[in-house]
Amino acid sequence: MTGRQNPKLSDVARAAGVSLATASRALAGSELVRPETRARVREIVDMLGYLPHGAARALATRRSRTVGAVFPPVDNPIFAKATRALAHELSQAGYTLLLASHDYDPQAELAATRALIERGVDGLVLVGMNHHADLFSLLGRSALPYEITWSLDPGGSHHCVGLSHRLASIRVVQHLLDLGHREFAVIAGETAYNDRALDRLVGAREALVSRGIELAAARVVEAPFGIAQGKAALSHLLATAPGFTAVVGGNDPLAIGALLECRARGIDVPGRLSIAGFDDVDLAAELTPGLTTVRVPSAEIGSRAGQRLLARLAGKRVRRSEEMPAPLVVRGTTGPVPA
Amino acid sequence: MTGRQNPKLSDVARAAGVSLATASRALAGSELVRPETRARVREIVDMLGYLPHGAARALATRRSRTVGAVFPPVDNPIFAKATRALAHELSQAGYTLLLASHDYDPQAELAATRALIERGVDGLVLVGMNHHADLFSLLGRSALPYEITWSLDPGGSHHCVGLSHRLASIRVVQHLLDLGHREFAVIAGETAYNDRALDRLVGAREALVSRGIELAAARVVEAPFGIAQGKAALSHLLATAPGFTAVVGGNDPLAIGALLECRARGIDVPGRLSIAGFDDVDLAAELTPGLTTVRVPSAEIGSRAGQRLLARLAGKRVRRSEEMPAPLVVRGTTGPVPA
């Protein structure tokens, strides 16, 4: 009942009374093989429960129909959305996603990338521009097509689909400045090895400086991604550097945490404090008041990266760099500076 | 600069002045090869930037060091957590995760599973017991080890790591009954092809019936996963079948949606309405009041499934079925029935 090996193509060929070559062509749907023969081979395949052996096929074709993604953990909803969209896009085209996660550790990211290349992926999707020094040389040697997501390459040499986090962040702060705010606090995401978090922080500073406002060091805290961390960060700011009327969150979970902390403390938002986020996660729109934030099209980034990679694998050319829209979404958590 | 092919092991061997076999053994860290030789081979590997060809290796060893997961979309945070934990567990052991998602479509799930098997995964992780009729026979033929997650197999024939959603659901309802509630509404997850959602609904009904309470059809709505859907569902219930004092959500996003809808409408929770969820997503604990829910250890499920699979791949034996704890977590959204 269990003893016999999985049937191989030669078994199919024998059972169908054709040669190995013909069986292979029949399965590939080649026009060269007579329709009746093709049908018979297919029949035998079903009968025997034959499944092609991917490794053998990959060895012969030098293609694995597999794409690798080296992502930060998918329990960040923005990466979850992108992963889902990417996987969907790939499976539509008969490709499968090989996923490797790392926790913002460049060494681990490098190792994961190497592992994916060894597994024979036909292409790669990476996040951001901040990587281990050896990553790009590894990619170069492998000659695999890859797409950088979320960020844009200032040098213009890598294929990427992303946005300027700096400019988007400037738009957020501009909005708050327009509402009359002058006293700001920032809850930034962790900027080490995360160019998106860093660019957002840089953009915020820049927007303020351009209006002659200096962001005090005590008014900036950096925190790992998460609602709980956002709560803690706001508490910390309130305790150590009070007096601000606007809080800029480096991402939505941090901003939402700040918002929930305000609610728990009875601080009126936006009456006494305005809060803005970044990403536009689903939850942002569901809260009351809704969170003002930047809409980052995570799912679109994932699917575009997939489409671009598939196009390149099919020999088509794509624009080297693709900028995604990242509009400011004004909801209820930002309002005029209190009198 | 770009022309030459990636070096293969035979190139390494030649450069190191050893045979292919020795080079292979050296890389495998075999004790058979002299340490100096091993070192020299390693040196050449670095120098040439040699990367093993996984397909060739898989073909020869009949092992891919790859594990497949066929999961519902990872933008459901519980699957995101499990995916992260699973990927982490696997990578610790030098394995990589092949991820295939499907949107609760048994046909798509079957196709995805087949694709993973063809890609040569060494093992599989599946979710739940509700699958396409051909899935288990496919798995049987492939003879691959697999783990069912989240659910337990009543038949006891599949390896699984999960919990009884029925019993956990009974605990939730029991808790509400103990608080004096008699008028219930249920916002269930979609039960088609989702045994977890169905079992939770069944359990709720059962707990009520055991106290002589019938759950009116109008008091049960089924909704796709999501906060927005939870809001809509509560609105619908309020409009069509008012008078209930307790709402049982099939999962946390639905329950949280209901909670937010109440807040938006000025309905006091738990003063006028008690709400309970299922899963204990991060957000559940962060809201004020916190959501009463069942703590489902999603991350642990993912890592245990990985550990079990790795153990089995290493030839060890594991208990066929592993039940995870799923305690009720009482927070602030449930309280005594209003007088």
Added chain:
DNA sequence: TTGTAGGCGTTATCAT
């Protein structure tokens, strides 16, 4: 301790 050679399951290039 190292080398030789056969095989892993396909695809693809020749013939026929």
Added chain:
DNA sequence: ATGATAACGCCTACAA
């Protein structure tokens, strides 16, 4: 329209 057969890159008895 179909068949032989040589790759594909690596591993692993078996030999030396």
